[in-house]
Amino acid sequence: MKARTxxxxxxxxxxxxxxxxxxxxxxxxxxxxxxxxEPPRFFEAFLRGRRFDETPDIVARICGICPVAHxxxxxxxxxxxxxxxxxxxxxxxxxxxxxxxxIESHALHIYLLHAPDFVNAPDAIAIAGSHRELxxxxxxxxxxxxxxVTVVGGREIHPINLKVGGFYRLPDLTRLSALAEPLRWxxxxxxxTVRWTTTLPFPDFEQQYELVSLRPHDEYPLMExxxxxxxxxxxxxxxxxxxxxxxxxxxxxxxxxxxxxxxYMVGPIARLALNFDRLSSRARTAAEEAGLxxxxxxxxxxxxxxxxxxxQACEDALALLSQYEPPHAASIAVAPRAARAGAVSEAPRGxxxxxxxxxxxxxxxxxxxxxxxxxxxxMMERDLANFVALHQELPDDQLTWRCEQAMRNYDPCISCATxxxxxxxxxx
Amino acid sequence: xxxxxxxxxxxxRRDDGAALALASRLRALNDPGLTVIEATDDVIRLxxxxxxxxxxxxxxxxxxxxxxxTLHRRSPLECPLARHWFGASSHQLGVVEAIxxxxxxxxxxxxxxxVGIEARDFGEGQGLTPEVERALDIATEVIxxxxxxxxxx
Numbered sequence: 001m002k003a004r005t006x007x008x009x010x011x012x013x014x015x016x017x018x019x020x021x022x023x024x025x026x027x028x029x030x031x032x033x034x035x036x037x038e039p040p041r042f043f044e045a046f047l048r049g050r051r052f053d054e055t056p057d058i059v060a061r062i063c064g065i066c067p068v069a070h071x072x073x074x075x076x077x078x079x080x081x082x083x084x085x086x087x088x089x090x091x092x093x094x095x096x097x098x099x100x101x102x103i104e105s106h107a108l109h110i111y112l113l114h115a116p117d118f119v120n121a122p123d124a125i126a127i128a129g130s131h132r133e134l135x136x137x138x139x140x141x142x143x144x145x146x147x148x149v150t151v152v153g154g155r156e157i158h159p160i161n162l163k164v165g166g167f168y169r170l171p172d173l174t175r176l177s178a179l180a181e182p183l184r185w186x187x188x189x190x191x192x193t194v195r196w197t198t199t200l201p202f203p204d205f206e207q208q209y210e211l212v213s214l215r216p217h218d219e220y221p222l223m224e225x226x227x228x229x230x231x232x233x234x235x236x237x238x239x240x241x242x243x244x245x246x247x248x249x250x251x252x253x254x255x256x257x258x259x260x261x262x263x264y265m266v267g268p269i270a271r272l273a274l275n276f277d278r279l280s281s282r283a284r285t286a287a288e289e290a291g292l293x294x295x296x297x298x299x300x301x302x303x304x305x306x307x308x309x310x311x312q313a314c315e316d317a318l319a320l321l322s323q324y325e326p327p328h329a330a331s332i333a334v335a336p337r338a339a340r341a342g343a344v345s346e347a348p349r350g351x352x353x354x355x356x357x358x359x360x361x362x363x364x365x366x367x368x369x370x371x372x373x374x375x376x377x378x379m380m381e382r383d384l385a386n387f388v389a390l391h392q393e394l395p396d397d398q399l400t401w402r403c404e405q406a407m408r409n410y411d412p413c414i415s416c417a418t419x420x421x422x423x424x425x426x427x428x
Numbered sequence: 429x430x431x432x433x434x435x436x437x438x439x440x441r442r443d444d445g446a447a448l449a450l451a452s453r454l455r456a457l458n459d460p461g462l463t464v465i466e467a468t469d470d471v472i473r474l475x476x477x478x479x480x481x482x483x484x485x486x487x488x489x490x491x492x493x494x495x496x497x498t499l500h501r502r503s504p505l506e507c508p509l510a511r512h513w514f515g516a517s518s519h520q521l522g523v524v525e526a527i528x529x530x531x532x533x534x535x536x537x538x539x540x541x542x543v544g545i546e547a548r549d550f551g552e553g554q555g556l557t558p559e560v561e562r563a564l565d566i567a568t569e570v571i572x573x574x575x576x577x578x579x580x581x
Contacts (some may be wrong), residue, residue: 112521124521124529125525125526125528125529125532126532127530128532128533129533130531132532132533132534135529135532135533136533139472139475139529140475141474142470142472143473143476145468146470146473155469156469156470157469157470
């Protein structure tokens with residue numbers, strides 16, 4: 001059989017710059033690469049020597065879609081290092097702004113980035129012409145997420161109100177209350193979103209994954225809990241680096257994560273499968289109606305899972321508004337000490353790990369940041385290889401189109417993934 | 429007819445703040461027929477504004493290869509803006525997408541003008557290069573003419 005190569009030089013509708021290449025020879029996939037060529041960004045390097053309390057505003061710049069995830073994960077790690085615990089009201093506000101980011105990010109990906117794959121449209125603009133009501137719904141949902149981030153964080157992208165110890169200023173109660181009505185609409189819109197995603201056509205592609213996510217005590221995962229997997233993993237955040245390793249491969253400017261050299265999956269599919277019993281009753285019913293009671297093992301159906309999480313996020317945000325009790329102060333004082341600590345949280349795309357080492361003056365000696373896309377990268381490549389092996393009868397254009405979709409299933413954020421520290425240059 | 433001016437950019441990246449500096453000048457005119465806003469965050473939200481005004485002027489820094497300070501006046505209603513004029517953003521949908529989404533959804537205003545301000549320096553810091561700063565004098569007159577072309581009724 002003739003050798004065949006599927007190449008997508010630049011993937012569209014993802015955050016960041018990457019391409020893919022799959023090689024087939026003799027009916028076998030010999031190589032599948034997610035080629036990340038976005039330049040490395042060296043965040044971990046230039047955090048060294050900065051004051052610990054500068055960190056949240058620096059790491060926000062890793063990503064324009066999930067700055068809150070980076071800010072809060074850094075804050076959680078630094079507060080752990082400094083041995084402080086914040087008031088419940090601060091925790092509520094943190095959850096609220098994080099959920100706002102989930103709503104923004106999931107609405108953007110479901111409707112404007114991922115949906116075109118299922119309705120044979122090149123992009124969201126084409127969908128706006130043929131399915132105007134979907135784009136109207138997407139923009140309003142996204143705007144509600146933006147508004148939450150703005151009210152709590154001061155502005156909608158790269159918020160400026162989060163700090164180690166709490167917030168610079170507590171949000172205005174009237175503006176917080178005003179979020180309830182749009183959120184009530186958003187709950188219904190998210191439910192409609194779940195129902196709409198279940199009508200989409202999906203290719204057959206059931207896979208076996210090791211799924212990894214946080215598992216909190218009594219709520220859907222966001223900022224707390226142990227790290228668990230469906231393969232029996234059950235660890236604390238502080239053990240993260242003992243279990244997961246990072247590797248550098250020639251074709252990628254992002255480090256790839258692995259567990260015992262094997263790929264694993266983080267993100268909505270993992271969270272839902274491992275925390276199905278933590279869903280609200282409405283989200284659980286929606287998941288069951290969508291045919292996902294035992295989780296989802298077809299990554300193309302991740303759009304449904306993301307819609308269920310959108311519903312969960314809207315409901316959780318609405319509940320937080322009614323439960324919110326302002327803390328006595330916007331923040332607590334945090335005195336630095338020589339320490340090293342890590343924290344994990346669930347960014348919209350999956351598990352996010354930050355770890356910092358401080359000296360006694362509060363200067364950062366080192367930093368390690370492992371975003372979800374870097375953790376998924378190896379699994380994305382395995383999906384590519386498996387999909388092409390199963391569907392090699394497809395003509396080149398259709399196979400290429402499906403391979404692109406297989407990457408967008410993960411909502412990859414390449415800009416997050418290329419934050420890393422080391423770049424090896426070999427000269428001969 | 430009320431006119432909306434939207435200045436897009438980042439005031440902390442030199443010439444990328446040109447349309448924001450223009451917004452300050454226009455606001456200082458205190459013209460009752462002109463509403464001025466700055467868009468420094470999520471430009472896609474502008475889709476909601478297109479339909480709320482009859483006349484919209486959008487300005488942003490562009491790079492087309494012309495001399496710094498060159499002004500480019502375009503009518504997005506007649507022809508989509510060139511994507512390559514704008515810096516690539518891997519994270520956000522930009523002004524071109526916001527306009528094209530508005531077009532697909534029949535939300536664009538009756539009259540729409542884009543003013544591109546040719547930029548040179550996108551380095552860190554505030555302040556415009558002298559050529560760009562001078563161009564704002566003409567840009568202000570261009571937009572005043574737009575407002576007067578559509579007097580408040």
